[in-house]
Amino acid sequence: MMMSRLFAAILAALLIAPAAATDAELAEVAHSSGTPDIPGLKIVWLASWGDVGNAHSWRNIIVHQTEGPTGSARGGALEQFKNPTRRGVTVWVETDGTVYWAVAENLVPTHGDGANRNDNKYIDNRPTYRQVVRDNSIGVEFAGNYPDVTTGPTPAQVGAWKILVQLLRARYGIPLDHVYAHNWIDYKDARYCEGCWLATLARIWGE
Template sequence: MKFRLLVMAFCLVAMSAPAAAQSPDFGAVARGSGTPEIPGLKLVWLAPWGDVAKAHPWRNIIVHQTEGPAGSARGGALEQAKNPTRRGVTVWVETDGTVYWAVPETLVPTHGDGANRNDNKYVDNGPTFHQVIGDTSIGVEFAGNYPDVARPATEAQIAAWRILVKVLRARYGIPLDRVYAHNWIDFKDARYCEGCALATLARQPGF
């Protein structure tokens, strides 16, 4: 009887081991440098990571959506890589889920419009007003909502975002409540809420 129980216990451990192995340690990955492989993410490195201790002190994440067509993330990222501080962001996400890391994490692209929203429509703007700006926030741009600006992110983009936001938060120590949609902090295009669905997803503890 004891032998049978031991065999059953061994089988349970053996069955649970593969499941544990399939859960990547994003915290460990996020502490790396260079161009690490991130499980579950197709990432094109145009600018490698350096020493995270020397990275710009990012305190927030701002989610953007560009009116470019499908396929435009690569072009936007390449242009950003040529001129890192132009209007744009550090990270670009294509409709097929491919992620382009375009800018060294020590540099600050021009994005955000000054955190001018103060109406508390989406979030409490007390701590965001003129505070959650490009200099304090790493930007992520999701391409593909042209010609319909209200078109949601694709399933592939959402799957990539599920991993990417964990890596960004782990690398820079950014809490859940500091992931913002562009529309939450700036008065933007009234036709749609830019980045709102993606930022809302990211703030869900189980996302």
């Protein structure tokens, strides 16, 4: 029941959302540098883009969800900016849909637990086991599921994710089937499936 209500809320939000960038517009802006305006996305640049040719060779996207309260994405992003390789991610998403780009794209934050899942519970783990790790995966953290970790993303976060995942894939040439939930590749908190709903949506949108 909770998932059906969440899906209805997300669907309603997407139907009334303002028009986002076209594929052509996103492809163009995805190869820019500096702090570009991304149509349909509110983004706070703590670290700017450089020449994409000098970026780290990201091959995967890992979707995370933190137990922080509403408003914690900004704080997490600021701490990440001060110490880029600490445990965390490159991109943080607040409950209101604001995106914080916290780390220069040639640096590698500490995230993921080594791709230790090999039970094929969610996906075929043969191509991910010990292979989808922090050194080749850009991380995106969605804040706000405190105090109930089973709380899903907000409609605003879903709307931001729809644009952000396209942007990341276009900038770094990441295939659709290389978008992963944290729980798909790592053994995680058994109370909820971290990032699973968002990663599933990304794959559905890209079909």
